[in-house]
Amino acid sequence: MIKQSKVTMKNLADELEISVSVVSRILSGKGAAYRISEETQKRVQETAAKRGFTVNQLARGLRLQRTHTIGLLMPDISNSIFSMIARSAEKAFRRNGYSTILCDTANDGEVEKQALGLLHDRSVDGILMAPVGGESQYIKAIFNHGFPIVLVDRFLDDLKIPYVTSNNYQGAYDGVLHLIDHGHRHIGFLQGIPDSKPSSERLRGYRQALQDHQIPFDARMVQGGKFEDHDGYISAQILLNYAERPTALFSCSSVAALGAMKACMEMNLRVPEDVSLIGFDEYPYASLLATPLTTIAQQTGALGEGASQMLLDWLDSGNPPESASVVLDTELHVRASVARVSNSEK
Amino acid sequence: MIKQSKVTMKNLADELEISVSVVSRILSGKGAAYRISEETQKRVQETAAKRGFTVNQLARGLRLQRTHTIGLLMPDISNSIFSMIARSAEKAFRRNGYSTILCDTANDGEVEKQALGLLHDRSVDGILMAPVGGESQYIKAIFNHGFPIVLVDRFLDDLKIPYVTSNNYQGAYDGVLHLIDHGHRHIGFLQGIPDSKPSSERLRGYRQALQDHQIPFDARMVQGGKFEDHDGYISAQILLNYAERPTALFSCSSVAALGAMKACMEMNLRVPEDVSLIGFDEYPYASLLATPLTTIAQQTGALGEGASQMLLDWLDSGNPPESASVVLDTELHVRASVARVSNSEK
DNA sequence: GTATTTTGCGCAAACGTTTGTTTGTTGGGT
DNA sequence: ACCCAACAAACAAACGTTTGCGCAAAATAC
Numbered sequence: 096m097i098k099q100s101k102v103t104m105k106n107l108a109d110e111l112e113i114s115v116s117v118v119s120r121i122l123s124g125k126g127a128a129y130r131i132s133e134e135t136q137k138r139v140q141e142t143a144a145k146r147g148f149t150v151n152q153l154a155r156g157l158r159l160q161r162t163h164t165i166g167l168l169m170p171d172i173s174n175s176i177f178s179m180i181a182r183s184a185e186k187a188f189r190r191n192g193y194s195t196i197l198c199d200t201a202n203d204g205e206v207e208k209q210a211l212g213l214l215h216d217r218s219v220d221g222i223l224m225a226p227v228g229g230e231s232q233y234i235k236a237i238f239n240h241g242f243p244i245v246l247v248d249r250f251l252d253d254l255k256i257p258y259v260t261s262n263n264y265q266g267a268y269d270g271v272l273h274l275i276d277h278g279h280r281h282i283g284f285l286q287g288i289p290d291s292k293p294s295s296e297r298l299r300g301y302r303q304a305l306q307d308h309q310i311p312f313d314a315r316m317v318q319g320g321k322f323e324d325h326d327g328y329i330s331a332q333i334l335l336n337y338a339e340r341p342t343a344l345f346s347c348s349s350v351a352a353l354g355a356m357k358a359c360m361e362m363n364l365r366v367p368e369d370v371s372l373i374g375f376d377e378y379p380y381a382s383l384l385a386t387p388l389t390t391i392a393q394q395t396g397a398l399g400e401g402a403s404q405m406l407l408d409w410l411d412s413g414n415p416p417e418s419a420s421v422v423l424d425t426e427l428h429v430r431a432s433v434a435r436v437s438n439s440e441k
Numbered sequence: 442m443i444k445q446s447k448v449t450m451k452n453l454a455d456e457l458e459i460s461v462s463v464v465s466r467i468l469s470g471k472g473a474a475y476r477i478s479e480e481t482q483k484r485v486q487e488t489a490a491k492r493g494f495t496v497n498q499l500a501r502g503l504r505l506q507r508t509h510t511i512g513l514l515m516p517d518i519s520n521s522i523f524s525m526i527a528r529s530a531e532k533a534f535r536r537n538g539y540s541t542i543l544c545d546t547a548n549d550g551e552v553e554k555q556a557l558g559l560l561h562d563r564s565v566d567g568i569l570m571a572p573v574g575g576e577s578q579y580i581k582a583i584f585n586h587g588f589p590i591v592l593v594d595r596f597l598d599d600l601k602i603p604y605v606t607s608n609n610y611q612g613a614y615d616g617v618l619h620l621i622d623h624g625h626r627h628i629g630f631l632q633g634i635p636d637s638k639p640s641s642e643r644l645r646g647y648r649q650a651l652q653d654h655q656i657p658f659d660a661r662m663v664q665g666g667k668f669e670d671h672d673g674y675i676s677a678q679i680l681l682n683y684a685e686r687p688t689a690l691f692s693c694s695s696v697a698a699l700g701a702m703k704a705c706m707e708m709n710l711r712v713p714e715d716v717s718l719i720g721f722d723e724y725p726y727a728s729l730l731a732t733p734l735t736t737i738a739q740q741t742g743a744l745g746e747g748a749s750q751m752l753l754d755w756l757d758s759g760n761p762p763e764s765a766s767v768v769l770d771t772e773l774h775v776r777a778s779v780a781r782v783s784n785s786e787k
Numbered sequence: 788g789t790a791t792t793t794t795g796c797g798c799a800a801a802c803g804t805t806t807g808t809t810t811g812t813t814g815g816g817t
Numbered sequence: 818a819c820c821c822a823a824c825a826a827a828c829a830a831a832c833g834t835t836t837g838c839g840c841a842a843a844a845t846a847c
Contacts (some may be wrong), residue, residue, distance in 0.1 A: 198543070380726075
């Protein structure tokens with residue numbers, strides 16, 4: 096390998112004995128606009144290609160105050176809902192000439208804060224994120240400075256930050272209703288991060304469904320605090336050890352439902368004969384499970400595409416979208432994890 | 442919100458009526474070394490904090506020719522093996538003061554090429570990647586220019602690019618042996634991307650195991666070409682429709698095994714009674730499946746940590762690691778997807 | 788043949804840092 | 818009174834681009 100000096104515009108200019116400005120203009124496609132001769136254009140383009148020139152985005156971004164990069168913050172890419180959102184968003188960004196910096200905040204507020212700083216310092220043009228939890232001063236500060244940011248899945252309701260999310264209230268209501276229709280009266284609720292919108296809205300749907308059917312709400316029935324499988328595992332154990340054991344579990348995430356399923360297995364409780372189970376979010380392999388899991392499916396593709404389009408529009412127009420929120424319907428996918436319970440018991 | 446001008450070092454300097462150089466030195470912790478008075482240091486630090494100054498990494502990277510950023514290229518983050526590798530690598534990088542740009546190449550060579558360019562143009566300090574396929578001129582070119590790059594899981598063997606991977610040959614051998622020990626003689630092989638090392642090495646293990654037991658190799662038994670669930674689904678359908686139906690399927694990825702499982706279900710073939718199944722890679726919820734899946738587990742954490750450490754060492758020392766490769770053992774996790782087959786048949 | 792336009796390109800500043808070098812100001816020693 | 822350290826901070830160049838403006842030469846117009 097020949098140790099050749101880094102190939103920059105200055106470098107090319109020196110070699111061709113012209114100035115860097117014409118190199119820049121040619122290589123950014125403005126050759127014609129600045130009436131640079133065909134011959135020079137050819138020469139520059141050819142040697143640029145030969146030397147393998149690529150523009151230094153650091154310098155470019157610095158000069159242009161624009162990086163054509165978007166920050167994408169996901170709380171947990173190992174959760175399929177987020178990996179699917181990430182994928183569709185990234186694709187949309189790429190299609191529009193933006194590249195993406197993806198950060199996994201691991202559902203950790205501190206990491207989220209760091210990542211936000213990282214992205215800001217790297218001068219991304221905008222941010223698409225699913226915040227970890229409820230209160231986030233940094234996010235609000237960013238928004239208040241007019242920085243383009245849109246939220247997906249999880250959102251903050253005390254500020255007009257644009258978002259696209261699912262109808263978590265209705266989805267949960269539908270799911271709990273499904274359980275009630277099957278005779279369940281003792282329904283455990285495995286919540287996600289409590290001060291996140293999806294979790295609180297789902298809880299609201301749960302409570303409303305109970306209330307509409309004259310079932311008293313029992314705070315002890317609400318357990319957990321993360322959207323993770325192990326959290327579901329632990330919470331299910333707590334709930335299923337109650338003297339008056341719930342006959343059904345409603346989980347705020349499908350992975351937590353899987354954790355609960357594991358807990359059931361270990362406690363020798365059959366699903367759904369002994370305990371029925373519903374999970375929010377679709378799970379790709381739900382139908383392959385020992386007990387195919389009944390789920391409340393979100394439109395993951397539409398979530399990612401809607402949110403990214405909102406952000407792209409913002410970046411294009413320079414103004415935040417007026418219709419600041421989109422709420423997508425959910426769909427109950429009935430499989431086999433919910434059984435009818437005889438009304439005889441209690 | 443007050444429209445305040447962007448807060449830069451120059452800005453702070455003007456406000457405090459000092460020069461930018463002292464601001465820079467103070468804010469990068471070199472105040473003492475350049476004997477800047479305690480008083481000035483305090484003043485600068487306080488107003489910097491008050492104004493919420495953060496350094497512009499574009500400018501910093503441009504000046505320093507170092508960005509403290511590492512590019513992480515994964516072929517498919519929705520596949521748990523890669524999301525786990527990504528997570529452990531990202532954590533290791535963060536711990537060492539590096540931030541990470543994660544790109545999902547979607548198993549697409551073209552996207553991979555673009556992403557590589559993107560990372561290069563953004564002046565990342567190094568790259569950790571699992572290449573999509575076999576031939577990749579860009580990767581070699583990058584390596585040959587002395588750029589720090591290490592491969593994980595999938596590697597290229599015609600160049601001395603450092604990598605850490607699993608012992609795919611032995612893992613597959615063990616798995617196939619397990620099948621043979623259970624009396625299987627017709628074993629379908631669901632391969633991954635054919636010219637990727639993991640797939641080719643696993644195929645080699647498969648063939649060796651067959652040969653060691655006097656089972657003739659039949660090319661028709663090798664199907665598929667991606668590490669994805671739908672690919673496993675299709676390939677399984679092909680194999681299971683053979684007149685002489687295989688009694689077992691060995692899959693190069695657990696998700697493809699799940700696809701195969703789905704195919705079995707739809708064809709009314711029971712696993713493992715009618716067809717046994719083994720999947721490479723651990724699958725987090727393998728034990729919750731209708732038929733708990735027997736797998737060949739890789740040490741995902743060690744893969745990510747080993748590879749990232751290799752890269753970090755390279756960046757620290759400035760030299761590529763001398764021991765250019767690490768190969769980790771796999772472990773057969775026997776669950777319930779392999780059944781004994783009566784030797785009566787054929 | 789002079790005045791004007793067109794053509795093709797170069798100059799230099801700016802983006803926000805970092806850092807080697809220089810400058811000015813004290814205070815102490817003689 | 819004079820020299821020399823030590824101290825505190827400013828200057829200026831550099832990193833690789835982009836772009837408004839300017840300028841010489843060639844082409845056209847009168």
